[in-house]
Amino acid sequence: MTRSDAEPKARGALGYGTDLEAPGMLWAALVRSPIPHGRIVRMDLSAARKLPGVVAVVGPDELRTLLPKGALEADQPIFPLDEIRYRGEPIAAVAAETLEQARRAAAAVVPEVESLRVDARIEDVFPEWPSEAAAKDPRVVGHVHARHGDVEAKFRNAELVHSETYRTPGVHQMALEPHACLAEVHEGTFRVRTSTQTPFGLREDLASILGIPESRVIVEGTWVGGGFGGKGAMLLEPFALLLALASGRPVKLSLTYAEEFELGRTTLPSIIRLDTAVQGGRIVGRRVRLLLDSGASLPGRDFAVGYSIGFLLGPYRTETYEIEGFAVQTNKPPFGPHRAPFAPQSVFALESHLDGLARRLSEDPIAFRQRHAWHAGDRTAYDQPVGPFGLEAGLQAAARTAGVWRTGLPAGHGIGVACGFWSTGVGAGGEARLRLQPDGLVILEGEREIGNGSVVHGLAVVAGRVLGLPIESIRVEYGDTATAPFDSGVFGSRTLGALGQAVEKAARSIASTLATRVEAKEVRLETKGGQVVVVAGRRRQKLVDLLTPKERAAGGIEAAGKYYGPERKVDESRVVAGTVYPYQDFVASVHLVEVEVDRETGHVRVVRYAAFQDVGTAVDPADVAGQVEGGVVMGLGTALSEEMLWTPDARLANPGLLDYRVPRLQDVPPIQVELIEGFAGAGPFGAKGIGEPPIIPVPAAVANAVADATGTRVFELPLTPERVARALKLL
Amino acid sequence: MNEGPLAFTLNGKPRRFERVPDAERLLDTLRWRAGLKGTKEGCRTGGCGACTVLVNGEPTLSCLVLSHEVAQEKVTTIEGLSTEKVGRRVIEAFAEAGAVQCGYCTPGFVVALAAQLGSGTPPPSVETLLEGLEGNLCRCTGYCAIRKAVETAREATR
Numbered sequence A: 001m002t003r004s005d006a007e008p009k010a011r012g013a014l015g016y017g018t019d020l021e022a023p024g025m026l027w028a029a030l031v032r033s034p035i036p037h038g039r040i041v042r043m044d045l046s047a048a049r050k051l052p053g054v055v056a057v058v059g060p061d062e063l064r065t066l067l068p069k070g071a072l073e074a075d076q077p078i079f080p081l082d083e084i085r086y087r088g089e090p091i092a093a094v095a096a097e098t099l100e101q102a103r104r105a106a107a108a109v110v111p112e113v114e115s116l117r118v119d120a121r122i123e124d125v126f127p128e129w130p131s132e133a134a135a136k137d138p139r140v141v142g143h144v145h146a147r148h149g150d151v152e153a154k155f156r157n158a159e160l161v162h163s164e165t166y167r168t169p170g171v172h173q174m175a176l177e178p179h180a181c182l183a184e185v186h187e188g189t190f191r192v193r194t195s196t197q198t199p200f201g202l203r204e205d206l207a208s209i210l211g212i213p214e215s216r217v218i219v220e221g222t223w224v225g226g227g228f229g230g231k232g233a234m235l236l237e238p239f240a241l242l243l244a245l246a247s248g249r250p251v252k253l254s255l256t257y258a259e260e261f262e263l264g265r266t267t268l269p270s271i272i273r274l275d276t277a278v279q280g281g282r283i284v285g286r287r288v289r290l291l292l293d294s295g296a297s298l299p300g301r302d303f304a305v306g307y308s309i310g311f312l313l314g315p316y317r318t319e320t321y322e323i324e325g326f327a328v329q330t331n332k333p334p335f336g337p338h339r340a341p342f343a344p345q346s347v348f349a350l351e352s353h354l355d356g357l358a359r360r361l362s363e364d365p366i367a368f369r370q371r372h373a374w375h376a377g378d379r380t381a382y383d384q385p386v387g388p389f390g391l392e393a394g395l396q397a398a399a400r401t402a403g404v405w406r407t408g409l410p411a412g413h414g415i416g417v418a419c420g421f422w423s424t425g426v427g428a429g430g431e432a433r434l435r436l437q438p439d440g441l442v443i444l445e446g447e448r449e450i451g452n453g454s455v456v457h458g459l460a461v462v463a464g465r466v467l468g469l470p471i472e473s474i475r476v477e478y479g480d481t482a483t484a485p486f487d488s489g490v491f492g493s494r495t496l497g498a499l500g501q502a503v504e505k506a507a508r509s510i511a512s513t514l515a516t517r518v519e520a521k522e523v524r525l526e527t528k529g530g531q532v533v534v535v536a537g538r539r540r541q542k543l544v545d546l547l548t549p550k551e552r553a554a555g556g557i558e559a560a561g562k563y564y565g566p567e568r569k570v571d572e573s574r575v576v577a578g579t580v581y582p583y584q585d586f587v588a589s590v591h592l593v594e595v596e597v598d599r600e601t602g603h604v605r606v607v608r609y610a611a612f613q614d615v616g617t618a619v620d621p622a623d624v625a626g627q628v629e630g631g632v633v634m635g636l637g638t639a640l641s642e643e644m645l646w647t648p649d650a651r652l653a654n655p656g657l658l659d660y661r662v663p664r665l666q667d668v669p670p671i672q673v674e675l676i677e678g679f680a681g682a683g684p685f686g687a688k689g690i691g692e693p694p695i696i697p698v699p700a701a702v703a704n705a706v707a708d709a710t711g712t713r714v715f716e717l718p719l720t721p722e723r724v725a726r727a728l729k730l731l
Numbered sequence B: 001m002n003e004g005p006l007a008f009t010l011n012g013k014p015r016r017f018e019r020v021p022d023a024e025r026l027l028d029t030l031r032w033r034a035g036l037k038g039t040k041e042g043c044r045t046g047g048c049g050a051c052t053v054l055v056n057g058e059p060t061l062s063c064l065v066l067s068h069e070v071a072q073e074k075v076t077t078i079e080g081l082s083t084e085k086v087g088r089r090v091i092e093a094f095a096e097a098g099a100v101q102c103g104y105c106t107p108g109f110v111v112a113l114a115a116q117l118g119s120g121t122p123p124p125s126v127e128t129l130l131e132g133l134e135g136n137l138c139r140c141t142g143y144c145a146i147r148k149a150v151e152t153a154r155e156a157t158r
Helices: A006-010 A060-066 A099-107 A132-136 A151-156 A199-210 A237-247 A257-263 A304-311 A343-360 A365-372 A391-406 A454-467 A495-517 A549-554 A621-640 A698-710 A721-727 B026-033 B085-096 B106-118 B126-131 B144-156
Strands: A026-032 A038-042 A054-058 A090-096 A112-115 A140-148 A160-168 A180-186 A189-194 A217-221 A251-254 A270-279 A282-295 A321-329 A413-422 A430-437 A440-445 A474-478 A524-528 A531-536 A539-542 A557-563 A575-577 A587-597 A604-616 A671-677 B003-010 B013-021 B052-055 B058-061 B074-076
Touching (some): A006 B085, A006 B106, A026 A099, A026 A237, A026 A257, A054 A099, A054 A237, A060 A237, A132 A140, A132 A321, A140 A282, A140 A304, A151 A270, A180 A237, A189 A237, A199 A217, A237 A251, A270 A343, A282 A304, A282 A365, A343 A365, A343 A698, A365 A391, A391 A413, A391 A671, A430 A454, A440 A495, A587 A698, A621 A671, A621 B144, B013 B026, B052 B106, B058 B106, B126 B144
Parallel strands (some): A189 A217, A282 A321, A440 A474, A604 A671, B003 B074
Antiparallel strands (some): A026 A090, A054 A090, A140 A575, A180 A189, A180 A251, A270 A282, A531 A539, A587 A604
16 A cells, blocks of 8 residues: 555655745744853843844843743743753754854854853763662652562572673664744744644643743644654744744744754663573573663653663563662753664663573573563563563564574674564544545544654554545545644654544544444445445445535534543552553564674674564554564664764764764665564554564664674674674774 | 856756855755755755755755856756656655655655666666665665665666
8 A cells, every 4th residue: 555645755745844934934043052061151142133134033031021921930941041951052042034144143142151060971970870869869850769579589599690781872863854843923823833743742842831821832743854753842943933923023943963963852871780680590580770861851851761661671571670760960962752762772781681691591592582571461570461462473483583594604693683572652642533525534633744654644544444445535634733633643653553543433433424324234435436435235325415414514524533542550569769651552573683793893794684573463564564674774773883972071072974874775684574463452453553663672683693693792882893893802 | 255146957947046145055046946845955964865956967965066066057856857757657666665754865865766767778787776875865764665666666667
């Protein structure tokens, strides 16, 4: 099934955030902090205001003069009123007739600043591993601690304790389209068109930061040139709206790639310690300790530690454990979501650790995982029942393929396996409005397609399957937050699973209305000569002849559907401090990779790749395979080359494509994708959300393959030639 | 900053723009003066390929070309290619292969591939065609479906 947006995108006919334009529009540029931590002593904006073409310049003072009091009371106001928390943090903004003029004016603002102590890395905050008392340190913005069973006894009586420390770096989403938006303010209504994954969440955040009611904010999403989490939160919109308010004209603001790297909310570095107690060849206890760099996140804003706390135990039976994580504030931009936030990093540590342990016990790594994997009827470490889960099926398939690959494996090559586990955000609610017209079905949505196909295609496939309509007769129409039904947004692999159910309900309601009208038990729709035909048994009637006068006036039969996921809970008695998020759905990925390691340079070449993906039900198998391929290749970047590098004074040293290397066409090995069906997920027809899961096991699988090829484990991502060469003692 | 008139052939038609600054890049002239936004703005440093256009039939990164450098030359963008036979076939091959997800990189890929397929008969080998796309980044597809699109586009233009 070809997606309806594919052809117009390929000929460049669809508009993204960067393409936005309006009559009389001004261009904006940001003034950014020259220091990573400190205070503005004095900032004179008058010189910038006098430069040619400049129409508006706004800074902290304009929050007071232009916006209601609430804008000053936001916990993170549009511009810092007190502390600058990271280098490059926007401290003022300019709108001018041309982009060049705006940039010149921004450069002309030279604030007088006072520097404070810089914490560039986790180690600057905690040179030694923190004790539990560190939870009270003001630079700890999140703390989660959970335990179950007599951990001390298990470790005391263990016949073997396997202990390791892993490190992971900052990685960037690197969507091709930079952030971009266009803002207008008319008679007190703040309207922004923007490249976003979450129009409704953005409306709420904008209202809060501007100090105005939500009813005064309208967000309209554009087509999104890649999100991957990076366009999941407010970033540029407040600056553009403030400038539009100050200038009385439409304002366009977009980022350069350097700014994308320096301002973007991304995955930040971590240190993960794992200890596993073994008795009788079985894992009997686990300790996990996590330090996660949260950048300039404010207290209570960390979300990643609470998620990781689940994923760091993996999809394995873990009855006795203690796990503690600290989110540590440093002078970098705040941590942000990036395709399965922090899961590839957690899983790199856990699955490397398990692999090493299996080797230490002289056991096949797949068999070792099979022995410990969740089975049907098991409960998670936080006492939730494990739902239908394709892990065992994936491991069996991987074992078969590994057997084939092992035969005749050349010297210097190795095979690695890793399992991934993801719980989608299917609990987050959404609503849909459908209109069945004489010529086809329209689905009205408030958010645009971000690329994975879940909105423009997935929703259409679901509605088509319920009603029997061919995909060509179904269209998704996009509204803004004032006209379209509410949805939580495109994140957490939830769109098909959650919003898909709202669409499914609305479609079923249309089918039932029609069935009543033709006095049949059920109806099916088809199209003939561009007309929708209602089929009930042997009777066929054109839809247009069945419409009431009111429906004819409205253009067709309308129906709404809502889906808000059931509340799920963890066993709170196991949570000592902080929040452990409950699992919403259970998605397994098992990956297998063959690599060749150059014993002179440390270069890792990926020879071939196989991904066994639990999908519940594939509503469009080719589309879902495309998600798996894309996730694997993005994961190969995380595994082998992607790393944000900061200097000791918190300056990003590689803010661009030349020094931050993402996978290119020539880097990609043959990838075999096998979809595992039959373990029904929460979504329509048993579908599971697959946007995020395929990236999760990749770094671990590659690291395990390198260990298999060389007998040496690399404890830090990415596995660059230099890092591998050091591990092999070549350097 | 100096500025001056600029004339070149754009998608087969003569075009003239007044007061184009010397430092303006072809990418910006195409997008903001000619209104042809199918040419996408990515990294602006020659690293992503999203802004690929043809200058006298050669794939060119329009972010690295000063507009006045193309004076009197022939520039073809995705909008022009999409009305030509080879361009159409490449666009269809990308759509049918599932090689379009967010689609931001796609026009650049289409231009770079169509240039190679349109340049003569018989078409280059698949390997050669893929080498011609090594400057184009895609963050969504993992390039697997793009390879498929290259194969089908090559077959379709034989």
